[in-house]
Amino acid sequence: MFPINETMGQYSELFMLLAAGTYTVAFIAFAWDLAKSSKALRTVDLKAAAAAGKSDAATAGPASADSASADSGAKVPVAAGAVRGAAADADRAAGHLAGPAGRAERPSSSVSGRAEAPGSGAGRTANASMKYDAERRVPARVAVALTVLGAAIHAAGVLTRAVGAGRVPWGNMYEFLTTGAFVAVAVFLVVLIRRDLRFLGTFVVGLVIIMLVAASVAYWTPVGHLVPALQSYWLVIHVSIAVLSSALFTLTFAMSALQLVQSHRQKTIAAGGEDKLGFMRLVPSALSLENLSYRINAIAFIGWTFTLMFGAIWAEKAWGRFWGWDTKEVWTFVIWVVYAGYLHARATRGWTGTRAAWLSIVGYLCVVFNFTIVNQFFNGLHSYSGL
Amino acid sequence: MSERVKSTKKSSGAGGPQAAPEDPREDPVKAAKADAALPALGILGMLRWAWTQLTSMRTALFLLLLLAVAAVPGSLFPQRPANPSVVTQYIKDHPDYGKILDSVQLYDVYSSAWFSAIYILLFISLIGCVVPRAIAHYRAMRSQPPRTPKRLSRLPEYGTLVLPAEAGVPASDAIEDAAALLKKRGYRVEVRHDDGARPSLGAERGFLKEVGNLVFHTSLIGVLVSVAVGGLFGYSGQRILVEGDTFVNTLVGYDQFTPGTNFQSSQLQPYSIQLDKFQATFDRESKGKFGQPIDFTADVTTKENPGAPAKKEVLKVNDPVTLGGTSIYLTGNGYAPVVTVRDGKGNIAMQGPVVAKLQGENYYSSVVIKVPDAKPDQLGFAGFFLPTAFVTDKGISFSGDPDLINPQLSLNSYYGDLGLDKGSPQNVFELDVKDLKQLNGRDLKAGGITLAPGSTYTLPDGKGSISFDGVKKYVGVDIHHNPGQLSALIFALLAVAGLVVSLYVNRRRVWVRTGTHEDGRTMVEYGLLARGEDHRLAGEAVAIRGLLADAWGLDSQKLPSERADNGPADAQPADAAAEGAADASAAMPSEDFIQSTAGSHESKKDQ
Numbered sequence A: 001m002f003p004i005n006e007t008m009g010q011y012s013e014l015f016m017l018l019a020a021g022t023y024t025v026a027f028i029a030f031a032w033d034l035a036k037s038s039k040a041l042r043t044v045d046l047k048a049a050a051a052a053g054k055s056d057a058a059t060a061g062p063a064s065a066d067s068a069s070a071d072s073g074a075k076v077p078v079a080a081g082a083v084r085g086a087a088a089d090a091d092r093a094a095g096h097l098a099g100p101a102g103r104a105e106r107p108s109s110s111v112s113g114r115a116e117a118p119g120s121g122a123g124r125t126a127n128a129s130m131k132y133d134a135e136r137r138v139p140a141r142v143a144v145a146l147t148v149l150g151a152a153i154h155a156a157g158v159l160t161r162a163v164g165a166g167r168v169p170w171g172n173m174y175e176f177l178t179t180g181a182f183v184a185v186a187v188f189l190v191v192l193i194r195r196d197l198r199f200l201g202t203f204v205v206g207l208v209i210i211m212l213v214a215a216s217v218a219y220w221t222p223v224g225h226l227v228p229a230l231q232s233y234w235l236v237i238h239v240s241i242a243v244l245s246s247a248l249f250t251l252t253f254a255m256s257a258l259q260l261v262q263s264h265r266q267k268t269i270a271a272g273g274e275d276k277l278g279f280m281r282l283v284p285s286a287l288s289l290e291n292l293s294y295r296i297n298a299i300a301f302i303g304w305t306f307t308l309m310f311g312a313i314w315a316e317k318a319w320g321r322f323w324g325w326d327t328k329e330v331w332t333f334v335i336w337v338v339y340a341g342y343l344h345a346r347a348t349r350g351w352t353g354t355r356a357a358w359l360s361i362v363g364y365l366c367v368v369f370n371f372t373i374v375n376q377f378f379n380g381l382h383s384y385s386g387l
Numbered sequence B: 001m002s003e004r005v006k007s008t009k010k011s012s013g014a015g016g017p018q019a020a021p022e023d024p025r026e027d028p029v030k031a032a033k034a035d036a037a038l039p040a041l042g043i044l045g046m047l048r049w050a051w052t053q054l055t056s057m058r059t060a061l062f063l064l065l066l067l068a069v070a071a072v073p074g075s076l077f078p079q080r081p082a083n084p085s086v087v088t089q090y091i092k093d094h095p096d097y098g099k100i101l102d103s104v105q106l107y108d109v110y111s112s113a114w115f116s117a118i119y120i121l122l123f124i125s126l127i128g129c130v131v132p133r134a135i136a137h138y139r140a141m142r143s144q145p146p147r148t149p150k151r152l153s154r155l156p157e158y159g160t161l162v163l164p165a166e167a168g169v170p171a172s173d174a175i176e177d178a179a180a181l182l183k184k185r186g187y188r189v190e191v192r193h194d195d196g197a198r199p200s201l202g203a204e205r206g207f208l209k210e211v212g213n214l215v216f217h218t219s220l221i222g223v224l225v226s227v228a229v230g231g232l233f234g235y236s237g238q239r240i241l242v243e244g245d246t247f248v249n250t251l252v253g254y255d256q257f258t259p260g261t262n263f264q265s266s267q268l269q270p271y272s273i274q275l276d277k278f279q280a281t282f283d284r285e286s287k288g289k290f291g292q293p294i295d296f297t298a299d300v301t302t303k304e305n306p307g308a309p310a311k312k313e314v315l316k317v318n319d320p321v322t323l324g325g326t327s328i329y330l331t332g333n334g335y336a337p338v339v340t341v342r343d344g345k346g347n348i349a350m351q352g353p354v355v356a357k358l359q360g361e362n363y364y365s366s367v368v369i370k371v372p373d374a375k376p377d378q379l380g381f382a383g384f385f386l387p388t389a390f391v392t393d394k395g396i397s398f399s400g401d402p403d404l405i406n407p408q409l410s411l412n413s414y415y416g417d418l419g420l421d422k423g424s425p426q427n428v429f430e431l432d433v434k435d436l437k438q439l440n441g442r443d444l445k446a447g448g449i450t451l452a453p454g455s456t457y458t459l460p461d462g463k464g465s466i467s468f469d470g471v472k473k474y475v476g477v478d479i480h481h482n483p484g485q486l487s488a489l490i491f492a493l494l495a496v497a498g499l500v501v502s503l504y505v506n507r508r509r510v511w512v513r514t515g516t517h518e519d520g521r522t523m524v525e526y527g528l529l530a531r532g533e534d535h536r537l538a539g540e541a542v543a544i545r546g547l548l549a550d551a552w553g554l555d556s557q558k559l560p561s562e563r564a565d566n567g568p569a570d571a572q573p574a575d576a577a578a579e580g581a582a583d584a585s586a587a588m589p590s591e592d593f594i595q596s597t598a599g600s601h602e603s604k605k606d607q
């Protein structure tokens, strides 16, 4: 057992605060990016729509013929774009009805094609493939740079905590939160290398700030040794996988929430309504959000399956039974079943899209509940929260 | 799932080559037909209908979500299997609804009728899914890839390649080249020369995906069965061992014993385990957690059988000892003050360690001593043991540290009939003082008894004396035997393996058709189709295109033929299926062939 180093522990707390501060600035930058890009996109859209309105007056006619808002489409150029969007959206809806079998053939290509169609106008969403495009978004770059900086400081905080306590830094609520927040940011940044998920920035960084603040305010615990029940290599395995899966679930939670908003917006626009949620232009279409969050959820579900299994193996080692319906076990099971339900929903006609997104959100709420309420207010064998 | 099964059957059955994705629009019709036919079906039909409903994906989803919801109350209310006494107390504390909750089994959620009903239905549904699906998949694996659809351009991934006449690769060779290439890539390939001018091939790979899915679901059944076996044939028990004590694995050796439904006492192997020494280490470093336990170690001596050689072993938390098919776990520990009680006649009526039950911080524990052998009156003591005694200004004593720094025993004493002779069972940790007369107590003239190690207190009225000789340690061990454990683990691992395979193997079909243009060029077109979620299909199309181009020495980048995106508008699966059903080898309109080569390259942004 390594000795405790309180000085390191104090450094760690300082790093955590610095990281939270940096993230706060990054958060502002992300929000700025949303606002600015949506304004820029709107101008582009208006121009494109105007151009489309002029050159494509003929096509606006036929397109609007099968749309509810036929007359408005003929009158205003901007609305002509909306009508196109509507047509595209109707297809999308049809795709949804077709179920995953029909839909999964082209997870994103069919959508991207249409979203990028010229003059797709006010109903527009960002590039569905979530790849970076040529356009430079300065605020977004600043935000990502700040997030990287914050993550570096945060990593120092996690490391010094580990050194200070002489063990893995996930032995109590404070450490779960600080380390979990770090993993969430790290996963986000790793995904950012390949996909342009910067539109999720406010969400993810916002959640991370909440986690860090909650850790420092509500769950602060000084560095210390682990109680014998937690001294096992299974702590390293079981908890690290749980934290990693939770970080992934955090991403998909954000995406599913945005998916609901986006799908509402797309429906409104398709029905000829006004686009009140302009900032959502930066966000890809509901369908592409769903497709990517499905892929991440699939990974996270495998992770959670391992969490459950390794937890059971550890329980067998520590308490002599691999499953005892202890409160924590119950909730871990509930989360697992909800996400299994999510995976089934994606393969069930009529349950894809919005309903699947709700399941993903409910699953995440269960994760949060399992972490906060269950750890603090339910008595069980898992009373390790260090409170 | 039923939808999937149907379509698989369709594809593998004799009559129905299935080329396109399952037609979404066909199902409502089917469903409507089924609904309409309902009243005429009679009992058998009703049963069949019920079975179809039960094994449908929608029902599976519903039951899964229901299971999640049903599991929750078990975390809100105390559960009998975990803690029966808490349940009893809870019912007492809530006279208004405590009993009602009991009548709907909310204290036994996980063995309740309703919880069992949900998971049993779920597993019946699961079996109803897996079996037909396995059969269908077995057939699919043995049948040839589906026939080449007439219009490949309607597939989600489509492209063409053109071999110049001077390359000298005729259509029939080109298709063989493509077949060899796809075989190497792991596809199962069938070449169709039936129409000489336009030979084609069908290829398929990724059968493992479905196998993975089936293994996953079957393994879940395996886990459930293993758990049931454990419940039937397993047993568990508890025992407290003071340093020096030996436990022998027989029914009488246990303090508490919970047999499984089918348990037989002959299952118990009479091994023994002796606690030689127990050591607890406490945190002396960190300020915030000063005195928190950081290590428990028990040195034990074990014997597999009464005659077997003794073996020294170490028992720790998270590190059980296995003996005779059971595992022994260190689950608790505490102090056992050693006392000697002499009765009114001066004889030793009781001598030995008394297990002190943990009550609070720093091993603040309660002590009950019953001395039925004391004469002329039986004696009883009740009080507390403090490893490091502190007394506040108000005279309240507490324990300041878990270690034995200032051990103290403070007791009240009683005499009279302990009620042990009647033979009714009593809790050793509680003293029923109803029929006893009190000798010592804080509010009595004689005061309470406060003892440090080595000291003796003489009871008033010549009732005897009590000496505090020293302190030993004790451990609580749990002993478990679960014969289903290993198979549960194996099935769980299988399930994860199946899950990973089913989520990450992609099932894909590729068709290639070649033909010779009037001007002598060899035209090649290909199309790809995935079953289920497959975001890498486009990448596969590019890879195959690259391989084909390499094989024929073409520059795949320069060929302006790829068409990425077939919106649903131009790929109506129904048409494609209909066409697929028609004679696939029928000559393809050549406009179609040429036309699709005009697709633009730039819409292909997303791979």
Ligand code: HEM
Residues within 6 Å of the ligand: A340, A343, A344, A346, A347, B001, B002, B004, B054, B055, B056, B057, B058, B059, B060, B064, B122, B123, B125, B126, B127, B129, B212, B213, B216, B217, B220, B499, B502, B503, B532
């Ligand atoms: C104990 C209950 C069940 C659990 C925990 C469970 C879990 C899962 C999970 C995690 C998946 C996703 C992995 C994969 O795609 O293979 C899945 C897929 C699937 N399950 Fe289940 N399942 C259960 C019961 C059922 C039942 C009763 C059915 C049949 C009605 C069923 C049919 C399917 C099908 C068809 C898929 C494949 C979905 C796809 O292709 O995307 N499952 N199941």
